[in-house]
Amino acid sequence: MMLIQKKFIAALFMAFVFSATFGIALALAAPATVPVGYVDFYYLISHHPDTPKANEALRDEEKAVKQEFDAKAPGLSDQGKKALDRELGKRLEQKRLELLKPISDKTVAAANEVAKEKGLAIVISSREVVCGGVDITADVFKKITGKPITP
Numbered sequence: 001m002m003l004i005q006k007k008f009i010a011a012l013f014m015a016f017v018f019s020a021t022f023g024i025a026l027a028l029a030a031p032a033t034v035p036v037g038y039v040d041f042y043y044l045i046s047h048h049p050d051t052p053k054a055n056e057a058l059r060d061e062e063k064a065v066k067q068e069f070d071a072k073a074p075g076l077s078d079q080g081k082k083a084l085d086r087e088l089g090k091r092l093e094q095k096r097l098e099l100l101k102p103i104s105d106k107t108v109a110a111a112n113e114v115a116k117e118k119g120l121a122i123v124i125s126s127r128e129v130v131c132g133g134v135d136i137t138a139d140v141f142k143k144i145t146g147k148p149i150t151p
Contacts, residue, residue, distance in 0.1 A: 036133045037111075037120040039140050044107045045100070049145055054099040061095045110143040111136065 045051065065088045073081050114136045115123045126135065138149045 034122060035118075035120045037115055037118065037123040037136045038126045038129045038133045039111050039123060039135070040126040040137045041107065042127075043137060044111075044140055044144065045103055047141065047145075047149075048103045048107060050103050050106070054103060057099055058092075058096055061092060065089075065092050106144065107140070110140045114139045114143055 069084060069088055072084055076084060111123050114120075118134065118136065118139070120134065120136070123136065124133075126137065141147075141149050
């Protein structure tokens with residue numbers, strides 16, 4: 001029994017030494033800093049060339065949803081009106097996401113290209129930045145639109 005305990009303790013000690021050595025080696029091999037970029041996704045999405053057309057399509061869908069509600073609601077109970085409102089709200093949200101996804105995908109692709117060009121390992125939202133990092137919003141905007149940001 002005592003021999004098993006000694007072997008177990010020796011194995012634990014060896015595992016600890018290996019883990020400590022491996023951890024130190026990883027820490028020494030890691031770069032001192034990781035290049036981080038950030039972008040204002042809200043600005044890029046709201047100023048994307050496809051956004052006005054998407055907003056127009058969403059307004060059209062909102063009108064259609066309102067007309068459908070106004071047509072169906074008079075014959076419904078309060079509970080039925082709430083259910084219809086939820087159903088139409090889900091449809092409207094689905095349409096919004098459907099319209100936003102291609103714009104978002106293009107924005108993220110442009111941000112990835114700029115990050116690669118600038119050697120950035122990570123790109124985050126500017127809303128998450130307290131200090132440091134490289135603002136690549138203008139570069140991403142130019143990649144999307146071909147024009148610089150104008151104040």
